[in-house]
Amino acid sequence: MCALEIKKDIYWVGAVDWNVRNFHGHTYTTKRGTTYNAYLVKDEKIALIDTVHPAFTGELIEKIKQLTPLENIDYIITNHVEVDHSGALPEVLKLCPMAKVLGTKKCKEGLYKHYYGNWDFQFVKTGDELNLGKRVLTFLEAPMLHWPESMFTYCPQEELLFPNDAFGQHYATSERFDDEVDQFVLMDEAAKYYGNILWPLSAMVLKKIEEVQKMNIALRMIAPSHGIIWRSFPTKIIEAYSSWAKNETKNKVAIVYETMWGATGKMARMIAEGIIDSGLNIKLFDITFSDRTEVIREMLDSKGYVIGSSTHDNDMLTTIAGFLQFLKGLKPKNRLACVFGSYGWAGGAIQEIEKVIKEAGIEISLPSLSVQYIPNEQESVRCYEFGKDFAKKLKSDGNELTQ
Protein backbone atom coordinates (compact mmCIF):
# COMPACT_ATOMS: atom_id res chain seq x y z
CA MET A 1 0.00 0.00 0.00
CA CYS A 2 1.36 3.43 -0.96
CA ALA A 3 1.43 6.65 1.00
CA LEU A 4 -1.87 8.45 0.40
CA GLU A 5 -2.28 12.18 0.01
CA ILE A 6 -5.16 13.28 2.28
CA LYS A 7 -4.68 17.01 1.69
CA LYS A 8 -2.22 18.75 -0.59
CA ASP A 9 1.25 17.66 0.57
CA ILE A 10 -0.13 15.93 3.66
CA TYR A 11 0.10 12.15 3.50
CA TRP A 12 -1.15 9.12 5.40
CA VAL A 13 1.95 6.99 5.95
CA GLY A 14 0.48 4.51 8.44
CA ALA A 15 -0.06 0.76 8.43
CA VAL A 16 -3.06 -1.55 8.33
CA ASP A 17 -3.02 -4.38 10.85
CA TRP A 18 -5.56 -6.80 9.37
CA ASN A 19 -4.91 -9.64 11.79
CA VAL A 20 -4.71 -8.16 15.27
CA ARG A 21 -7.54 -9.64 17.34
CA ASN A 22 -6.68 -8.40 20.83
CA PHE A 23 -5.68 -4.99 22.08
CA HIS A 24 -4.59 -3.54 25.41
CA GLY A 25 -3.51 -6.92 26.78
CA HIS A 26 -6.68 -8.74 25.71
CA THR A 27 -9.06 -6.18 27.24
CA TYR A 28 -10.36 -5.30 23.76
CA THR A 29 -11.13 -7.74 20.95
CA THR A 30 -10.51 -6.28 17.51
CA LYS A 31 -12.46 -8.55 15.18
CA ARG A 32 -12.00 -6.11 12.30
CA GLY A 33 -8.29 -5.49 12.97
CA THR A 34 -7.00 -1.93 13.21
CA THR A 35 -4.76 0.65 11.58
CA TYR A 36 -1.93 2.72 13.02
CA ASN A 37 -2.17 6.08 11.31
CA ALA A 38 0.86 8.31 10.96
CA TYR A 39 0.95 11.44 8.80
CA LEU A 40 3.70 13.30 6.96
CA VAL A 41 3.36 17.03 6.31
CA LYS A 42 5.65 18.17 3.48
CA ASP A 43 6.29 21.89 3.60
CA GLU A 44 9.45 24.01 3.68
CA LYS A 45 10.02 21.97 6.83
CA ILE A 46 8.87 18.36 7.06
CA ALA A 47 6.95 17.01 10.04
CA LEU A 48 5.98 13.44 10.83
CA ILE A 49 2.93 13.23 13.07
CA ASP A 50 3.12 10.07 15.22
CA THR A 51 4.57 6.74 14.14
CA VAL A 52 3.18 3.18 14.20
CA HIS A 53 3.24 -0.06 16.15
CA PRO A 54 6.85 -1.37 16.19
CA ALA A 55 5.88 -4.42 14.12
CA PHE A 56 5.06 -2.06 11.23
CA THR A 57 8.18 0.12 11.38
CA GLY A 58 9.35 -1.13 7.97
CA GLU A 59 6.04 -0.19 6.32
CA LEU A 60 6.17 3.30 7.79
CA ILE A 61 9.73 3.86 6.63
CA GLU A 62 8.95 2.59 3.12
CA LYS A 63 5.98 4.94 2.79
CA ILE A 64 8.02 7.94 3.98
CA LYS A 65 10.77 7.05 1.50
CA GLN A 66 8.22 7.30 -1.32
CA LEU A 67 7.87 10.97 -0.37
CA THR A 68 11.25 12.09 0.94
CA PRO A 69 14.55 10.71 2.23
CA LEU A 70 14.11 10.19 5.96
CA GLU A 71 17.02 12.45 6.85
CA ASN A 72 14.91 15.36 5.55
CA ILE A 73 12.43 15.04 8.41
CA ASP A 74 12.74 18.10 10.66
CA TYR A 75 10.15 17.31 13.33
CA ILE A 76 8.44 14.27 14.78
CA ILE A 77 5.31 15.20 16.68
CA THR A 78 4.37 12.68 19.34
CA ASN A 79 0.74 13.14 20.29
CA HIS A 80 0.73 10.02 22.46
CA VAL A 81 3.36 7.75 24.00
CA GLU A 82 1.47 4.44 23.87
CA VAL A 83 3.50 1.88 21.95
CA ASP A 84 1.07 1.50 19.04
CA HIS A 85 1.94 5.11 18.07
CA SER A 86 5.46 5.64 19.35
CA GLY A 87 6.82 2.13 18.82
CA ALA A 88 8.58 2.93 15.55
CA LEU A 89 10.09 6.15 16.89
CA PRO A 90 13.51 4.78 17.94
CA GLU A 91 14.13 3.19 14.51
CA VAL A 92 12.85 6.24 12.59
CA LEU A 93 15.09 8.52 14.65
CA LYS A 94 18.12 6.43 13.69
CA LEU A 95 17.39 7.47 10.09
CA CYS A 96 16.76 11.15 10.86
CA PRO A 97 18.98 11.81 13.89
CA MET A 98 18.72 15.59 13.43
CA ALA A 99 14.93 15.58 13.80
CA LYS A 100 13.46 17.30 16.83
CA VAL A 101 10.82 15.38 18.79
CA LEU A 102 7.86 17.49 19.95
CA GLY A 103 5.38 16.66 22.66
CA THR A 104 4.16 17.66 26.10
CA LYS A 105 6.36 17.60 29.19
CA LYS A 106 4.73 14.34 30.25
CA CYS A 107 5.36 12.98 26.76
CA LYS A 108 9.10 13.42 27.23
CA GLU A 109 8.96 11.59 30.56
CA GLY A 110 6.84 8.82 29.06
CA LEU A 111 9.04 8.37 26.01
CA TYR A 112 12.12 8.20 28.17
CA LYS A 113 10.59 5.52 30.41
CA HIS A 114 9.70 3.49 27.32
CA TYR A 115 12.84 3.81 25.17
CA TYR A 116 15.56 5.49 27.26
CA GLY A 117 16.63 7.49 24.17
CA ASN A 118 18.65 10.66 24.45
CA TRP A 119 16.73 12.58 21.80
CA ASP A 120 16.43 16.26 20.93
CA PHE A 121 13.08 16.99 22.57
CA GLN A 122 11.06 20.20 22.51
CA PHE A 123 8.19 20.72 24.95
CA VAL A 124 4.96 22.13 23.58
CA LYS A 125 1.80 23.21 25.34
CA THR A 126 -1.69 24.36 24.38
CA GLY A 127 -1.53 27.27 21.94
CA ASP A 128 2.09 26.75 20.88
CA GLU A 129 2.71 26.88 17.14
CA LEU A 130 5.18 25.20 14.83
CA ASN A 131 5.77 27.07 11.59
CA LEU A 132 6.51 24.73 8.70
CA GLY A 133 6.51 27.39 5.96
CA LYS A 134 3.16 27.61 4.23
CA ARG A 135 1.47 25.87 7.13
CA VAL A 136 1.46 26.09 10.87
CA LEU A 137 0.76 23.28 13.31
CA THR A 138 -0.77 24.23 16.64
CA PHE A 139 -1.02 22.07 19.74
CA LEU A 140 -3.77 21.36 22.21
CA GLU A 141 -3.00 19.34 25.31
CA ALA A 142 -5.58 16.64 25.98
CA PRO A 143 -4.47 15.08 29.27
CA MET A 144 -6.16 11.76 30.11
CA LEU A 145 -7.65 11.42 26.64
CA HIS A 146 -6.56 8.87 27.25
CA TRP A 147 -3.05 9.10 28.76
CA PRO A 148 -1.57 11.99 30.77
CA GLU A 149 0.60 13.18 27.87
CA SER A 150 -2.08 12.93 25.15
CA MET A 151 -2.17 15.89 22.80
CA PHE A 152 -4.00 17.01 19.65
CA THR A 153 -2.28 18.70 16.70
CA TYR A 154 -4.20 21.08 14.45
CA CYS A 155 -3.40 22.60 11.07
CA PRO A 156 -5.48 25.79 10.66
CA GLN A 157 -4.64 26.28 6.97
CA GLU A 158 -6.20 22.90 6.16
CA GLU A 159 -8.74 22.95 9.03
CA LEU A 160 -7.38 19.52 9.86
CA LEU A 161 -7.22 17.97 13.32
CA PHE A 162 -4.89 15.11 14.31
CA PRO A 163 -6.41 13.99 17.63
CA ASN A 164 -4.50 10.70 17.89
CA ASP A 165 -6.67 8.08 19.65
CA ALA A 166 -9.76 10.31 19.98
CA PHE A 167 -12.40 9.69 17.29
CA GLY A 168 -10.62 6.50 16.22
CA GLN A 169 -11.91 3.04 15.48
CA HIS A 170 -10.28 -0.39 15.41
CA TYR A 171 -11.22 -0.99 11.81
CA ALA A 172 -8.77 -2.33 9.20
CA THR A 173 -9.74 -1.31 5.68
CA SER A 174 -8.20 -0.63 2.30
CA GLU A 175 -10.28 2.57 2.24
CA ARG A 176 -9.08 5.56 4.24
CA PHE A 177 -12.09 7.90 4.37
CA ASP A 178 -15.48 7.89 6.06
CA ASP A 179 -17.46 8.28 2.81
CA GLU A 180 -15.86 5.14 1.38
CA VAL A 181 -17.01 2.63 3.99
CA ASP A 182 -20.22 1.20 5.39
CA GLN A 183 -21.64 3.83 7.77
CA PHE A 184 -23.20 1.36 10.19
CA VAL A 185 -19.96 -0.57 10.63
CA LEU A 186 -17.96 2.65 10.97
CA MET A 187 -20.18 4.08 13.70
CA ASP A 188 -20.45 0.71 15.41
CA GLU A 189 -16.65 0.43 15.60
CA ALA A 190 -16.41 4.05 16.79
CA ALA A 191 -18.96 3.29 19.54
CA LYS A 192 -17.11 0.15 20.55
CA TYR A 193 -13.89 2.15 20.77
CA TYR A 194 -15.54 4.84 22.89
CA GLY A 195 -17.28 2.35 25.18
CA ASN A 196 -14.25 0.19 25.84
CA ILE A 197 -11.59 2.91 26.09
CA LEU A 198 -12.97 6.41 26.60
CA TRP A 199 -16.23 5.87 28.49
CA PRO A 200 -14.73 6.35 31.99
CA LEU A 201 -13.18 9.61 30.77
CA SER A 202 -16.48 11.07 29.57
CA ALA A 203 -16.34 14.18 31.79
CA MET A 204 -13.00 15.08 30.24
CA VAL A 205 -14.24 14.30 26.74
CA LEU A 206 -17.13 16.74 27.20
CA LYS A 207 -14.81 19.39 28.59
CA LYS A 208 -12.45 19.01 25.64
CA ILE A 209 -15.30 19.21 23.11
CA GLU A 210 -16.54 22.39 24.80
CA GLU A 211 -13.01 23.82 24.84
CA VAL A 212 -12.58 23.13 21.12
CA GLN A 213 -16.01 24.62 20.34
CA LYS A 214 -15.13 27.77 22.31
CA MET A 215 -11.92 28.12 20.30
CA ASN A 216 -14.20 28.38 17.29
CA ILE A 217 -11.79 26.53 15.05
CA ALA A 218 -13.02 25.23 11.73
CA LEU A 219 -12.88 21.48 11.19
CA ARG A 220 -12.94 20.10 7.68
CA MET A 221 -11.13 16.87 8.44
CA ILE A 222 -10.33 14.75 11.50
CA ALA A 223 -7.45 12.34 11.04
CA PRO A 224 -7.25 10.00 14.05
CA SER A 225 -4.55 7.47 14.79
CA HIS A 226 -6.79 4.42 14.27
CA GLY A 227 -9.16 3.58 11.46
CA ILE A 228 -10.98 5.84 9.09
CA ILE A 229 -10.32 9.55 8.46
CA TRP A 230 -13.39 11.77 8.85
CA ARG A 231 -13.49 14.04 5.79
CA SER A 232 -17.17 14.08 4.83
CA PHE A 233 -18.85 13.86 8.21
CA PRO A 234 -16.46 15.26 10.85
CA THR A 235 -19.39 16.68 12.83
CA LYS A 236 -21.05 13.24 12.93
CA ILE A 237 -18.34 11.75 15.12
CA ILE A 238 -18.17 14.86 17.34
CA GLU A 239 -21.94 14.70 17.90
CA ALA A 240 -21.70 10.97 18.65
CA TYR A 241 -18.88 11.60 21.18
CA SER A 242 -20.92 14.33 22.80
CA SER A 243 -23.92 11.98 23.17
CA TRP A 244 -21.83 9.08 24.54
CA ALA A 245 -19.98 11.39 26.91
CA LYS A 246 -23.30 12.72 28.25
CA ASN A 247 -24.32 9.09 28.86
CA GLU A 248 -27.38 9.51 26.68
CA THR A 249 -29.20 6.23 26.22
CA LYS A 250 -31.56 4.51 23.82
CA ASN A 251 -34.75 2.58 24.24
CA LYS A 252 -33.05 -0.73 24.97
CA VAL A 253 -31.93 -3.14 27.64
CA ALA A 254 -28.80 -5.29 27.90
CA ILE A 255 -29.34 -8.60 29.69
CA VAL A 256 -26.03 -10.12 30.74
CA TYR A 257 -25.77 -13.31 32.77
CA GLU A 258 -23.86 -16.49 33.46
CA THR A 259 -25.57 -19.79 34.11
CA MET A 260 -24.27 -23.08 35.52
CA TRP A 261 -26.94 -25.63 34.53
CA GLY A 262 -29.27 -23.42 32.52
CA ALA A 263 -31.74 -22.28 35.22
CA THR A 264 -30.43 -18.70 35.31
CA GLY A 265 -30.45 -18.76 31.50
CA LYS A 266 -34.11 -19.80 31.58
CA MET A 267 -34.86 -16.93 33.95
CA ALA A 268 -33.03 -14.54 31.61
CA ARG A 269 -35.17 -15.53 28.66
CA MET A 270 -38.42 -15.13 30.62
CA ILE A 271 -37.34 -11.71 31.88
CA ALA A 272 -36.46 -10.80 28.28
CA GLU A 273 -39.98 -11.79 27.18
CA GLY A 274 -41.50 -9.48 29.78
CA ILE A 275 -39.35 -6.55 28.64
CA ILE A 276 -40.01 -7.17 24.95
CA ASP A 277 -43.76 -7.44 25.53
CA SER A 278 -43.55 -4.06 27.27
CA GLY A 279 -42.29 -2.53 24.05
CA LEU A 280 -38.56 -2.20 24.77
CA ASN A 281 -35.73 -3.70 22.74
CA ILE A 282 -33.28 -6.07 24.36
CA LYS A 283 -29.99 -7.79 23.65
CA LEU A 284 -29.30 -10.94 25.63
CA PHE A 285 -25.80 -12.20 26.34
CA ASP A 286 -24.63 -15.33 28.11
CA ILE A 287 -21.30 -13.80 29.04
CA THR A 288 -19.54 -17.19 28.85
CA PHE A 289 -20.05 -17.26 25.09
CA SER A 290 -20.12 -13.54 24.37
CA ASP A 291 -17.43 -11.15 23.26
CA ARG A 292 -17.01 -8.75 26.18
CA THR A 293 -16.00 -5.88 23.89
CA GLU A 294 -19.24 -6.26 21.92
CA VAL A 295 -21.30 -6.47 25.12
CA ILE A 296 -19.81 -3.20 26.37
CA ARG A 297 -20.55 -1.57 23.04
CA GLU A 298 -24.20 -2.59 23.52
CA MET A 299 -24.23 -1.30 27.09
CA LEU A 300 -22.81 2.07 26.02
CA ASP A 301 -26.22 3.29 24.89
CA SER A 302 -28.59 0.92 26.71
CA LYS A 303 -30.67 2.48 29.45
CA GLY A 304 -31.34 -0.72 31.38
CA TYR A 305 -29.00 -3.44 32.59
CA VAL A 306 -30.34 -6.82 33.76
CA ILE A 307 -27.56 -8.79 35.43
CA GLY A 308 -27.77 -12.40 36.54
CA SER A 309 -25.73 -15.32 37.82
CA SER A 310 -26.15 -18.74 39.33
CA THR A 311 -24.76 -19.03 42.84
CA HIS A 312 -21.49 -20.89 43.29
CA ASP A 313 -19.67 -21.00 46.63
CA ASN A 314 -22.00 -18.26 47.93
CA ASP A 315 -20.88 -15.96 45.13
CA MET A 316 -21.54 -15.19 41.49
CA LEU A 317 -19.80 -17.22 38.78
CA THR A 318 -16.34 -16.10 37.78
CA THR A 319 -16.86 -14.95 34.18
CA ILE A 320 -19.66 -12.55 35.10
CA ALA A 321 -17.58 -11.42 38.10
CA GLY A 322 -14.70 -10.45 35.78
CA PHE A 323 -17.09 -8.75 33.40
CA LEU A 324 -18.71 -6.67 36.16
CA GLN A 325 -15.31 -5.63 37.42
CA PHE A 326 -14.53 -4.31 33.93
CA LEU A 327 -17.92 -2.60 33.67
CA LYS A 328 -17.39 -0.91 37.04
CA GLY A 329 -14.16 0.63 35.77
CA LEU A 330 -16.02 2.13 32.80
CA LYS A 331 -18.18 4.19 35.21
CA PRO A 332 -21.52 4.13 33.37
CA LYS A 333 -23.94 6.83 34.49
CA ASN A 334 -27.68 7.41 34.14
CA ARG A 335 -28.64 3.68 34.05
CA LEU A 336 -31.09 1.50 35.88
CA ALA A 337 -30.35 -2.12 36.73
CA CYS A 338 -31.99 -5.19 38.20
CA VAL A 339 -30.47 -8.46 39.38
CA PHE A 340 -31.56 -12.09 39.21
CA GLY A 341 -30.27 -15.64 39.54
CA SER A 342 -30.88 -19.25 40.48
CA TYR A 343 -29.38 -20.94 43.55
CA GLY A 344 -29.33 -24.43 45.05
CA TRP A 345 -29.37 -24.29 48.86
CA ALA A 346 -27.66 -21.16 50.18
CA GLY A 347 -27.69 -18.14 47.84
CA GLY A 348 -25.09 -15.40 47.56
CA ALA A 349 -24.72 -14.45 43.89
CA ILE A 350 -27.43 -11.81 43.96
CA GLN A 351 -25.98 -10.03 46.98
CA GLU A 352 -22.50 -10.01 45.43
CA ILE A 353 -23.81 -8.65 42.11
CA GLU A 354 -25.79 -5.96 43.94
CA LYS A 355 -22.61 -4.92 45.74
CA VAL A 356 -20.65 -4.44 42.50
CA ILE A 357 -23.54 -2.70 40.73
CA LYS A 358 -23.85 -0.22 43.60
CA GLU A 359 -20.08 0.32 43.66
CA ALA A 360 -20.33 1.11 39.94
CA GLY A 361 -22.81 3.87 40.79
CA ILE A 362 -25.70 2.18 39.00
CA GLU A 363 -29.13 2.38 40.59
CA ILE A 364 -30.88 -0.94 41.29
CA SER A 365 -34.52 -0.20 40.59
CA LEU A 366 -36.25 -3.40 41.79
CA PRO A 367 -35.77 -5.93 44.60
CA SER A 368 -33.66 -8.72 43.10
CA LEU A 369 -35.27 -11.97 41.95
CA SER A 370 -33.97 -15.38 42.95
CA VAL A 371 -35.30 -18.87 42.23
CA GLN A 372 -34.24 -22.14 43.82
CA TYR A 373 -32.93 -24.65 41.30
CA ILE A 374 -35.02 -24.59 38.10
CA PRO A 375 -37.94 -22.16 37.77
CA ASN A 376 -41.33 -23.90 37.70
CA GLU A 377 -44.28 -22.50 35.79
CA GLN A 378 -45.25 -20.08 38.53
CA GLU A 379 -41.68 -18.89 39.00
CA SER A 380 -41.31 -18.47 35.25
CA VAL A 381 -44.32 -16.16 35.31
CA ARG A 382 -42.62 -14.25 38.14
CA CYS A 383 -39.58 -13.80 35.90
CA TYR A 384 -41.79 -12.56 33.08
CA GLU A 385 -43.49 -10.10 35.45
CA PHE A 386 -40.08 -9.04 36.77
CA GLY A 387 -39.17 -8.10 33.19
CA LYS A 388 -42.41 -6.15 32.84
CA ASP A 389 -41.81 -4.33 36.13
CA PHE A 390 -38.32 -3.39 35.05
CA ALA A 391 -39.59 -2.08 31.71
CA LYS A 392 -42.14 0.02 33.63
CA LYS A 393 -39.36 1.50 35.80
CA LEU A 394 -37.33 2.35 32.71
CA LYS A 395 -40.27 4.01 31.03
CA SER A 396 -41.15 6.05 34.10
CA ASP A 397 -37.58 7.15 34.76
CA GLY A 398 -37.18 10.91 34.44
CA ASN A 399 -34.78 10.69 31.53
CA GLU A 400 -36.40 10.36 28.16
CA LEU A 401 -35.48 7.25 26.22
CA THR A 402 -34.72 7.78 22.58
CA GLN A 403 -34.94 5.40 19.66
Ligand code: FEO
Ligand atom coordinates in the same frame (compact mmCIF):
# COMPACT_ATOMS: atom_id res chain seq x y z
FE1 FEO B 1 -3.86 3.81 20.13
FE2 FEO B 1 -3.67 4.89 23.33
O1 FEO B 1 -3.05 4.06 21.77
